[in-house]
Amino acid sequence: MQEALKEAYRAFQEDEVPVGAVIVHNNLIIARGHNQVERLKDPTAHAEIIAITSAANYLGTKWLNQASLYVTIEPCSMCAGALVLARIKTLYFGASDPKTGACGSVVNIINHKKLNHRIKVTKGILQAECSSLLKDFFSRKRVNHKAGSCN
Secondary structure, three states: OHHHHHHHHHHHHOOOOOOEEEEEEOOEEEEEEEOOHHHHOOOOOOHHHHHHHHHHHHHOOOOOOOEEEEEEEOOOHHHHHHHHHHOOOEEEEEEOOOOOOOEOOOOEHHHOOOOOOOOEEEEOOOHHHHHHHHHHHHHHHHHHHHOOOOO
């Protein structure tokens, strides 16, 4: 999770929502990602999606069924769906997302009984650090917005 946090800090420095992800296969980090929605002008450029694409390219397969994803916040419905489609084996996340979390908080896509794949999940890893980074980012955004420097 420390490596996912490093990716989240990169996003923070780029003025992106600070979410970071890494994918591990055979005890080796094979993919990294951080949010790039603003930079790429792409609503799908979430850390998880970027990491999944990179891991699939690295392994030369669409199936990531022996890989684990570490991400700093609970994945949204889009990312959770992508994890199911990629057949990720295990998900580890830091902070829960009570507004859009799709791995148990709002809905539970990764373990929906009607889908063809289920993902083992462990939550709360480095939760305080992951939450703090997000809170700092949005607090800064609110201050900048009040000061008139935010678009």
